[in-house]
Amino acid sequence: MFVVTDSAxxxxxxxxxxxxxxxxxxxxxxxxxxxxxxxxLGVMSDRPATDDFKKEVGGITYFVKPGDQWFVDRMKLDYDAKCGGVLCDLPSMA
Known part of the structure; x- marks a missing residue:
């Protein structure tokens, strides 16, 4: 559903x-x-519910509520050292 790279x-x-x-x-x-x-894309500390889509990366659980899955479908979060921030590729918005 979505990818969070190790660097992100x-x-x-x-x-x-x-x-x-x-x-x-x-x-x-x-x-x-x-x-x-x-x-x-918004990012906040929270706790997932049973029906949320979850993915663990580097010891952190990233999750999405069912109503937001359309937005993160095939999304990729990656860190770019050149710009010093996270790049968010959102194919759902193409």
Missing amino acids: AEFYKSEMELNQGDCLRLFVRYAGSGDSGGFS
């Missing part, structure tokens, strides 16, 4: 001071207009 996982662990076993919720946000129709 390390970035989140460092920037958000995450520990082994912590969880991050990935969700769709509406923030105006733009190439993605105003949609963007």
Whole structure:
């Protein structure tokens, strides 16, 4: 469903001071207009429910609520050292 690379996982662990076993919720946000129709990716600390889609990377559980799965379908989060941030490839917005 979605990919979080090891380098992106390390970035989140460092920037958000995450520990082994912590969880991050990935969700769709509406923030105006733009190439993605105003949609963007939100990230927050949270705990998954039973029916959420979950993926563990580097000791951190990344998860998506069922209502947000359409947005992260085939998404790839990767860290780019040149720009110093996470790149979010969202095929659902192409």
